[in-house]
Amino acid sequence: MKRTLSAFAASGLIQVLGFFTGVVTARVLGPEARGELASIMSVTLLGALIFSLSVNEATVYRAARAQDRLELTRVITASAALSVGLALAAILAVAFWQRWLLPSALWLPAAVFLAIIPLNYLAQLCVAFAQTQLGAGQWTLLRITPPIVVAGAATAFLGSGLQLSPIAFLLAYLVANVAVVTLGVTMFNRQRYILALPSWDDLRSLAWFGSRVHTSTVLLSSRDHIDRIIITIMLSSASLGQYVAAGSLASLLLLFGHTADLIMFPAIARALDQDQARQRFCEFTRASLLLIVVGAVTLAAASERLTLTLFGPSFTDAASIAPLMIAAAAVIAFKTVLASGLKARNAPMRIAVIEAVTLAIILFLTPALVSQFGAYGAAAGAVGAQSISLIFLVYAVRHQFSCSLQELLVVQIGDLRKLRAYLARRDDA
Structure with a gap:
């Protein structure tokens, strides 16, 4: 229970710090430099x-199943060796990719930021080790260190009053990952493990497991970057800066989805039978939908004033884009709720297939809309792609849980009360 609460608190803090950093970064840099970043x-x-290659997820799996300290150290060293090898390949490929996609003025700061690749791989390895072998407090500390460091740097930049370039924030992200690696290595050394060279079987096992889950991981995570890259290619940096600012405001809604996931996943996974799982899933889904809709409507109604107040008067275009981004974020948050039920009933591949459909729609729809409507088209493309994939996801959960649309979507008076009662019972336990 302590680890679950720590995960919940850390996820909430990370989301809030991410929003705060987005606001401060926009105010310091302005639309054009924010878009370049x-x-x-x-x-x-x-x-x-x-x-x-999802080595971090493979490390969690193998470390959790290690039979003794020697096997555990072989897993850790194998993961580190594999991460370094993959990082070298990634640096070469991404350096070429940067030259192709980015304007020449951004090549130097982009080259500096290549250092994030090995640092991030090793930081994720440290978090994976802490997740399985250390206490909840140490795991949480490693998770929240990067957003705290970046938010602190952004605050210092804002307080300095200096005219800064994107490279200052890129360096802050590098320092944040260095801090995680330093903390992780220190925690590992305090456990007094004796390092052991990994075998070929250790490397092969990690690579094989990682490759099996990697496709779904890429599909789920790439949506945050694809639309921005399309805007980078087709529009100005200032347009991207406006789009990112609107997305930062809309990201507040994602906290509803992440919170519901942390509650629903263990609750449905622990269900004794299909009927109990179905009942819990429908009740939690309806309660989550109510909260998401209320949050989205409230945020959309105040979006123009909030955008101009938080980001500054230079982000007027962001204020008009924000309602569309809020709609897209509301759909994503509700999709997270539905996907939690599928994961809990051991059907993750359905999610991967649906996210593949989402990505395909974004790649097809967004360029066409951006060419006609600019950043507004990208926001509209996000709403359209996420809404279409939501239809597929609703069909998947109806098939998985044998529930009707009314049971899923029509909110009942007692839903929030039942959710509160369940959480109270978990706290007592």
Whole structure:
């Protein structure tokens, strides 16, 4: 229970700090430089994601199943060796990719940011080790360190009053990952493990497991970068800066989905039979839908004033884009709720297939809309792609849980009360 609460608190804090950093970054840099920063980060991080082979998830799996300390150290050293090898390949590929996608003025800061690839791989390895072998507090500390460091740097930049370029924020992200690696290595050394060289079987086992889950991981995570890369290619950096600012405001809604996932996943996974799982899933889904709709309507109604107040008067276009981005975020949050039920009933591949459909729609729809309507078209494409994939996801959960649309979507008076009662019973337990 302590680990679940720590995960919940950490996820909430990470979301809030991410929003705060987005606001401060926009105010410090302005629309054009904010767009340049987003371009560099999306191009680099998407490449890093593709080459990562989900080694961190494979490490969690293998470390959790290790029979003794010697096997555990072999898993850790094998993961580190594999991460370094993949990082070298990623750096070469992403460096070429940067030259192709980014304007020449951004090549130097983008080259500096390539250092994020090995640092991020090793930071994820440290978090994976802590997740399975250390206490909830140490795991949470490693998870929240990067957003705290970046938010602190952004605050210092804002307080300095200096006219800064994107490279200052890129360096902050590098420092944040260095901090995680340093903390992780220190925690590992305090456990007094004796390092052991990995065998070929250790490397092969990690690569094989990682490759099996990697496709779904890429599909789920790449949506945050694809639309930004399309705007990078087709529009100005200032347009991307406006789009990113609107997305930062809309990201507040994602906290509803992540929170519901943390509650629903264990609750449905622990269900004794299909009927109990179905009942819990429908009740939690309806309660989550109510909260998401209320949050979305409230945020959309205040979006123009919030955008101009938080990001500044130079983000007037972001204020008009924000309602569309809020609609897309509301759909994503509700999709997260539905996907939690499928994961809990051991049907993750259905999610991967649906996200593949989402990505295909984005790749087809977004360029066409951007060419006609600019950043507004990208926002409209996000709403359309996520809404279409939501239809497929609703069909999947109806088939999985044998429930009707009314049971899923028509909110009942007692749904929030039942959710509160369930959480109270979990707290007592």
